[in-house]
Amino acid sequence: MHVPYEVPRLTVSDATPGAADVDLIIIPIAQDYTAPAVAAYDEVVDGELSAALERGEFRAQACELLVARASRREWRARRVVFIGGGPRAGIDAERMRRMAATAAQAARQQRHQRVAWLDAEAGTLETAARVELIAEGLTIANFDNGLHKSTNDRQGFITEAVILAPAEAGAAAATGRMTGESINAARVLINEPGNFLTPRILADKARDLASVPGITAEILDEAAIAALGMGMLLGVACGSAEPPRLLVLRYEPAGAPAGQVLGLVGKGVTFDSGGISIKPADGMERMKDDMAGGATVVAALRSIALQKLPIRALAVVPMVENMVSGKATRPGDILRSASGLTVEVNNTDAEGRLILGDALWYARRLGATHVIDVATLTGAVVVALGKTTTGLFGTPEPWLARIRAAAAAAGEKLWPMPLFEDYRELLKSEIADMVNSPGRPAGSITAAMFLKEFAGSGPWAHLDIAGTAWAEESKPWQPKGATGAMIRTLVDVARGGISGV
Numbered sequence: 294m295h296v297p298y299e300v301p302r303l304t305v306s307d308a309t310p311g312a313a314d315v316d317l318i319i320i321p322i323a324q325d326y327t328a329p330a331v332a333a334y335d336e337v338v339d340g341e342l343s344a345a346l347e348r349g350e351f352r353a354q355a356c357e358l359l360v361a362r363a364s365r366r367e368w369r370a371r372r373v374v375f376i377g378g379g380p381r382a383g384i385d386a387e388r389m390r391r392m393a394a395t396a397a398q399a400a401r402q403q404r405h406q407r408v409a410w411l412d413a414e415a416g417t418l419e420t421a422a423r424v425e426l427i428a429e430g431l432t433i434a435n436f437d438n439g440l441h442k443s444t445n446d447r448q449g450f451i452t453e454a455v456i457l458a459p460a461e462a463g464a465a466a467a468t469g470r471m472t473g474e475s476i477n478a479a480r481v482l483i484n485e486p487g488n489f490l491t492p493r494i495l496a497d498k499a500r501d502l503a504s505v506p507g508i509t510a511e512i513l514d515e516a517a518i519a520a521l522g523m524g525m526l527l528g529v530a531c532g533s534a535e536p537p538r539l540l541v542l543r544y545e546p547a548g549a550p551a552g553q554v555l556g557l558v559g560k561g562v563t564f565d566s567g568g569i570s571i572k573p574a575d576g577m578e579r580m581k582d583d584m585a586g587g588a589t590v591v592a593a594l595r596s597i598a599l600q601k602l603p604i605r606a607l608a609v610v611p612m613v614e615n616m617v618s619g620k621a622t623r624p625g626d627i628l629r630s631a632s633g634l635t636v637e638v639n640n641t642d643a644e645g646r647l648i649l650g651d652a653l654w655y656a657r658r659l660g661a662t663h664v665i666d667v668a669t670l671t672g673a674v675v676v677a678l679g680k681t682t683t684g685l686f687g688t689p690e691p692w693l694a695r696i697r698a699a700a701a702a703a704g705e706k707l708w709p710m711p712l713f714e715d716y717r718e719l720l721k722s723e724i725a726d727m728v729n730s731p732g733r734p735a736g737s738i739t740a741a742m743f744l745k746e747f748a749g750s751g752p753w754a755h756l757d758i759a760g761t762a763w764a765e766e767s768k769p770w771q772p773k774g775a776t777g778a779m780i781r782t783l784v785d786v787a788r789g790g791i792s793g794v
């Protein structure tokens with residue numbers, strides 16, 4: 294049986310690389326390296342670095358690898374992995390994390406379990422931020438997605454990692470490791486197939502993930518959901534043999550600014566068949582990841598609490614399975630939302646906005662002043678922005694600016710999309726307050742316009758992660774499957790605080 298991940302022991306040490314008691318040392322090197330630096334490393338690897346550079350076998354491009362033998366007798370490590378950084382000015386948060394994860398993957402492939410990272414390349418980053426990213430990168434590389442394989446392949450997890458950097462960076466490393474652990478845990482949930490992760494199971498597992506000091510959890514069952522009048526959530530749930538759940542997490546640290554509550558809302562569809570408006574068979578299996586937004590907000594709140602950030606925050610995650618049956622909602626049915634608005638369901642596959650509408654309303658009712666929802670909401674956002682950039686929607690502008698700044702610091706890509714009033718008329722219905730599916734034009738925008746009707750009047754943002762939640766192909770820094778996108782960005786929003794918006 295495979296283990297999904299292991300969190301390595303991680304320390305920061307100002308020891309010299311030769312003294313580090315590890316099997317392998319990772320050395321980052323920018324493309325605009327200096328001759329003295331290469332000469333110094335050459336002494337350790339018996340000229341292998343300059344030889345590889347001269348022959349063009351290694352060019353220090355971003356995330357390029359060179360594995361060499363440490364020939365110095367007095368060194369304890371036997372191997373050196375050089376990890377390219379590309380041009381120094383381009384070594385930002387995303388690049389540094391990818392470099393760390395790529396090098397750690399290479400160490401695992403070489404069967405080295407005790408590794409050190411020599412903090413020799415700063416790029417554009419401050420020490421604490423850099424060490425945090427390195428720790429996070431080393432931790433997320435210790436992840437495999439073959440949880441259900443019965444063979445007992447050797448996974449070669451890193452057991453011990455040392456970052457050779459100023460000792461003051463110890464706290465930053467611990468934070469990065471903890472964030473990496475949250476990301477890994479979220480990725481395990483996102484990868485789980487629908488039969489292993491029903492709404493009830495997801496509710497339990499998400500609550501367990503968030504059971505850290507300072508967080509209180511509540512799981513509402515179908516009766517409690519009905520009592521709140523959440524007709525949209527129930528309308529999606531009723532086609533499934535599995536009942537829905539609504540997870541509510543609260544983090545209210547003493548001394549946090551009163552009057553401000555960050556509300557995180559995440560889409561928790563454990564499987565999206567499309568319902569009666571059924572999806573094509575090809576690729577439908579991926580729809581097990583349709584709860585990625587839910588896992589993201591739970592993992593983020595966990596990290597916020599573990600960092601003891603001085604901010605009040607809550608998470609609301611509606612959990613359902615969107616299925617086909619004699620009890621399923623039909624196209625044309627009308628649902629009444631908890632807010633009182635009525636919706637004509639002209640497409641049962643536009644289910645995410647229905648469950649999020651009720652959840653957004655509830656987050657406001659629980660006192661959220663600043664709301665962010667995260668959802669694998671539309672295929673259209675993949676058409677617009679592709680697989681590496683998250684769509685950002687919402688209002689007002691300063692709130693979106695906060696989120697963009699947080700994403701930049703976190704090394705994640707998102708890009709703003711418009712919510713012009715003209716789009717509102719596309720939601721019109723003859724017989725109800727609105728339809729849930731206005732059709733193909735501006736598909737990710739009309740989905741966001743629908744959510745806006747339930748988002749209340751305070752700051753609200755919607756992150757469409759339909760493209761970014763899942764990697765279709767594996768990369769040196771990330772295996773195929775769940776990515777954990779936007780967890781770090783949400784944590785960085787909380788770090789920056791929400792006052793003044």
Ligand code: BES
Binds near residue numbers: 567669673732760
């Ligand atoms: N979960 C899907 C969106 C999705 C599509 C995520 C592809 C990841 C990859 C969502 O529930 C959905 O089915 N959206 C429809 C909306 C349409 C019916 C208006 C879509 O995008 O096709």
Ligand code: MN
Binds near residue numbers: 644645
């Ligand atoms: Mn759908």
Ligand code: ZN
Binds near residue numbers: 562645669
């Ligand atoms: Zn969906």
